[in-house]
Amino acid sequence: MVPFGHQEDRMEQGRPHAAVPAQADARGEHVHEAYERPARRVPQRYSVRGQVLDALRKALVSGELTPGEVYSGPVLGERFGVSATPVREAMQQLVLEGAVEVVPNRGFRVASRTARDLAELAEVRALLEVPAVLRLAGAAPAGCWAGLRPLAERxxxxxxxxxxxxxxxxxxxxxxxxxxxxxxxQLVLVAEGLQRRTPATDLTRDAAEHLVLLDALASGDLARAEDVLRRHVHG
Structure with a gap:
C-alpha cells in the first residue's frame, strides 16, 4: 500500500491490507470492501484530492472499478492510504463527469454505458469536433500539423x-x-469531458487513426480528414 504522502491523511505504513470479498446488502447489491491491487505512486506536486481523482480515473479506465458496483468512500480511502474526505471530493467530480452516481448512505456506483449511451456520446463528439477541425484545416498552415505528430506517435x-x-x-x-x-x-474542456465517457475499444486502430488524420490534414485532403475523424470518434 502506497499512501499519497499528505501528512494528515497518511495511514500506518507497512501494514498490508487483505482483500475482503464483496458483500451483498439488503437489496442484493454488492459493495466492494477492499482491493487486492496496490495503489500507484503519484507525483507529490498534486493535491491529495487531485492524486485520488487521477487514480480513480485510471481505475475506471483499466476496469479495476467495475461498472454497476458500489464503492464506499472510507474503503476507497483505505485503499489509497488517505481519509475518506478527498475520496468523496474526487468522486463528486466524477459524478459531474458522468462516470459514477451517488448511492445515498452507501457510496458511489460506477456508471454502466449502454450501446445507445455510447452512440449518443459519439454523435455529440462528432458534432463538436468534426466542424471545428475542418474549419481549422481550412485556415491553418500545413506545417502546424507536424507539431502534433509526436503526440500521435506517443x-x-x-x-x-x-x-x-x-x-x-x-x-x-x-x-x-x-x-x-x-x-x-471551452471546446477543449467540453470535448475532453465527452472523451472521458467514451473510451477507445481498439487501442491500436484508434491510435493509427490519429496518424492517418494528420496525414490527411497535412495534404489538404479535407474529405478524407472528415471521414477519418467521424469514424474515429464513433469508435
Missing amino acids: AAAVAVCGDRAAYAEADRAFHAALLALTGNR
Missing part, C-alpha cells in the same frame, strides 16, 4: 503495450492539442 506506442489507462491519457493529450489550435478553450 499514443501509438502506448497502444501497443495495451495499457488502457496510459492510452486514455495519451489519447486525450492528442485531441486536446488538436482542438487547442482552434483557440477555443
Whole structure:
C-alpha cells in the first residue's frame, strides 16, 4: 500500500491490507470492501484530492472499478492510504463527469454505458469536433500539423503495450492539442469531458487513426480528414 504522502491523511505504513470479498446488502447489491491491487505512486506536486481523482480515473479506465458496483468512500480511502474526505471530493467530480452516481448512505456506483449511451456520446463528439477541425484545416498552415505528430506517435506506442489507462491519457493529450489550435478553450474542456465517457475499444486502430488524420490534414485532403475523424470518434 502506497499512501499519497499528505501528512494528515497518511495511514500506518507497512501494514498490508487483505482483500475482503464483496458483500451483498439488503437489496442484493454488492459493495466492494477492499482491493487486492496496490495503489500507484503519484507525483507529490498534486493535491491529495487531485492524486485520488487521477487514480480513480485510471481505475475506471483499466476496469479495476467495475461498472454497476458500489464503492464506499472510507474503503476507497483505505485503499489509497488517505481519509475518506478527498475520496468523496474526487468522486463528486466524477459524478459531474458522468462516470459514477451517488448511492445515498452507501457510496458511489460506477456508471454502466449502454450501446445507445455510447452512440449518443459519439454523435455529440462528432458534432463538436468534426466542424471545428475542418474549419481549422481550412485556415491553418500545413506545417502546424507536424507539431502534433509526436503526440500521435506517443499514443501509438502506448497502444501497443495495451495499457488502457496510459492510452486514455495519451489519447486525450492528442485531441486536446488538436482542438487547442482552434483557440477555443471551452471546446477543449467540453470535448475532453465527452472523451472521458467514451473510451477507445481498439487501442491500436484508434491510435493509427490519429496518424492517418494528420496525414490527411497535412495534404489538404479535407474529405478524407472528415471521414477519418467521424469514424474515429464513433469508435
